[in-house]
Amino acid sequence: MTQKQTRQVSDRVYAITHSKETVTTAFASSQDSSPGRIMKKLYRDYRRHKHKDRGSSWSVGVQQDTATKEEHSTREKYHVQPDLSSLSTEPTQADLDRAAECGDFGRRPSDLFLKMYVDVLAVIDKELWSGVVSPPLLGSRGVVTMSIISVIPDIMQHHYDCIVAARHEIFLATNFWQASTSSQKICQALKELSRRAERRGKRVVVKAMYDRAHFKMFTHNRVYVEEEEWLKEVVMLPKRSEIPWIDFELVNYHRPLLGTFHTKFMIVDRKIALVASNNIQDRPNMEMMVHLEGPIVDSLYDMALLCWSKPMHPPLPLLNEPFQPPMGGYKFGMDNEYSTLHNLDGSKGAELYHRFAQQDHPINDTPPEADKVFISGRYQTVTEHLNAGNQPNTRATYATVPQTPALTDEYTPHVLHAIHDECPMALVNRGPRGSPTNPRQALHNTQDVAWLAGLKYAKKKVFIQSPTFNAPPVVEAVLKAARRGVECTLYIDVGFNDGGEALPDQGGTNEQVAKKMYAELDEQGKQKLRMFWYTGKDQNKPINASARKRNCHIKLMIIDDIVGIVGSGNHDTQSWFHSQEVNVMIDNPKVCEEWLDAIRRNQNTHLHELQKDGIYRDADGNVLADSVYIKPGFLGVIKGMRSSIARVRGKSGP
Structure with missing residues (x-):
């Protein structure tokens, strides 16, 4: 082969990433059609595979068939690699230079980001729609103005603040929607938005999606939800009469059997996007949400259209109006129009509250009680704040307020990021796969490839926080990284979804995986693998997630303190092989530093490391008394099946 044929960024993928046409632009020109139909027709000159909806791939499908004569001609024209074997070879400088031209990055990304992006482009070259976004x-590129690493009520409050500020349109997507305090916060926001729209005399269009699996989805994966259904006790969205100035449309999406719509995001007026880890339900979880602005919003918007796939009634009003940078540049902190007093924490937050609060939002000027600190715009204890996540009776076992608190140790769940310029970003998603099998081919998507690339190209360290950790590809990749001297730090939640993870082919429980990983490493490798059980800020030891008191549902990977991947994807078999996920890969060391600092100050996880046999013991050598070990036998399978069925039906869920 010639050098041109063997390079990792092919002519085909280079050409398609430079195309001016996307699902968004095509749908804007043909709004009577649907994003799904448009997707089938786009990029025909670049295609290598036929696209048919046969139930084994996401959306309208990416089905691999025997290549036709015409497709062989396309391969020859664009020097297409027939597989992903090139991913085992480190990109050359020429590959990095070429990859830097295959995105609207604004500036040249770091070499680490580009190496990972080369691998992502390779999977796009194989399957154009494996990233669930127009190539x-x-x-x-974009900015991260705020992150929230906190309980669900704080994230729902920011959703509320952004919803009521909408002027034209909203696209809201979640996995589980359950009638709850969290869902009622969204309902209240929609009602307030309708009142504001009425005062302005201009209607607002709202599209929403969730996953409540139903037998009818064996024939139609996406189903419009009628008002009669969404008013049922398990959902309880507002009546149309309660939101008269909103054109509301709802789609229920699931690809049987296991193709869960697991994404969690919201886009408002094509100005901002929220990408979160939490569902819209009440759970005692620590979660993570990022507030994004910039051209990356248009990427998420395009993804949202592909998720929807069906005709829109009415279409979104801003289809023809791409993201525009705000006048005067991006605003950070309390200068951002979507920031409210609820976003203020700590001693600095209290000072800002005094500065910004109006007469109708007075702060309690009396000295707070000794154990109370300023969190989410008011004085409260850390335990009171953590208990707001649907766990009112959990008591603290760890002193959260030292005698002389340092600013670096304050509990501050709202991260108001330092001012920064636009930085390179990439969407690394995956579509749903319904089949219950877990073939290697199912890893051919931008999410899984990006994660594997991060572990492959890391030079010094990798940090991962996930509620579950058992997908064989990531377990194998972490072990390989540790063996070559990369420090791998894993923050995992002991006991999280043990019933489901103990089912056959799911990878095992977190405790099982921890023991197995350490057993496979030599002494040198064991020193590079550091596993911790998630521990709440007010606790002196981990609490098994089955108790539903202090759980963690954050999904974050940071490589060499440079590149971060944040979103909805867990490191379990379900997210690696089956669920539809949304994740953003961000090239910004400062943002990564702020994330790591916030995780340290808002958790006690860093104090509770497993020993090198994969077992946690406290300072006195005691193992966790509430550890629940589910054996993979008959009873374990029955319990796991019950848990999984409840999750799929939307009656439970992590």
Whole structure:
């Protein structure tokens, strides 16, 4: 082969990432059609595979068939690699230079980001829609104005603040929607938005999606939800009469059997996007949400259209109006129009509250009680704040307020990021796969490839926080990284979803995996693998997740303190092989530093490391008394099946 044929960024993928046409632009020109139908027709000159909806791939499908004569001609024209074997070879400088031109990055990304992006482009070259976004929008740029690493009520409050500020349209997507305090916060926001729209005399269009699996989805994966259904006790969205100035449309999406719609995001007026780890339900979870602005919003918007796939009634009003940078540049902190007093924490937050609060939002000027600190715009204890996540009776076992608190140790769940310029970003998603099998081919998506690339190209360290950790590809990749001297730090939640993870082919429980991983490493490798059980800020030891008191549902990977991947994907078999996920890969060391600092200050996880046999013991050598070990036998399978069925039906869920 010639050098041109063997390079990792092919002519075909280079050409398609430079196309001016996307699902968004095509749908804007043909709004009577649907994003799904448009997707089938786009990029025909670049295609290598036929696209048919046969139930084994996401959306309208990416089905691999025997290549036709015409497709062989396309392969020859664009020097297409027939497989992903090139991913085992480190990219050359020429590959990195070429990859840097395959995205709207604004500036040249770091070499680490580009190496990972080369691998992502390779999977796009194989399957154009494996990233669930039009390829020209795969690589982009933007800013992270705020992150929330906290309980669900704080994240729902920011959703509320953004919803009521909408002027034109909202696209809201979640996995589980359950009638709850959290869902009622969204309902209240929609009602307030309708009142504001009425005062302005201009209607607002709202599209929403969730996953409540139903037998009818064996024939139609996406189903419009009628008002009669969404008013049922398990959902309880507002009546149309309660939101008269909103054109509301809802789609229920699931790909049987296991193709869960697991994404969690919201886009408001094509100005901002929220990408979160939490569902819209009440859970005692620590979660993570990022507030994004910039051209990356258009990438997420395009993804949202592909998720929806069906005709819209009415269409979104801003289809023809891409993201525009705000006048005067991006605003950070309390200068951002979506920031409210609820976003203020700590002693600095209290000072800002005094500065910004109006007469109708007075702060309690009396000295707070000794154990109370300023969190989410008011004085409260850390335990009171953590208990707001649907666990009112859990008591603290760890002193959260030292005698002389340092600012670096304050509990501050709202991260108001330092001012920064636009940085390179990429969407690294995966579509749903219904089949219960777990073939290697199912890893051919941008999410899984990006994660594996991060572990492959890391030079010094990798940090991962996930509620579960058992997918064989990531377990194998972490072991390989540790063996070559990369420090791998894993923050995992002991006991999280043990019933489901103990089922056959799911990878095992977190405790089982921890023991197995350490057993496979030599002494040198064991020193590079550091596993910790999640521990709440007010606790002196981990609490098994089955108790539903202090759980963690954050999904974050940071490589060499440079590149971060944040979103909805867990490191379990379900997210690696089956669920539809949304994740953003961000090239910004400062943002990564702020994330790591916030995780340290808002958790006690860093104090509770497993020993090198994969077992946690406290300072006195005691193992966890509430550890629940589910054996993979008959009873374990029955319990796991009950748990999994409840999750799929939307009656439970992590």
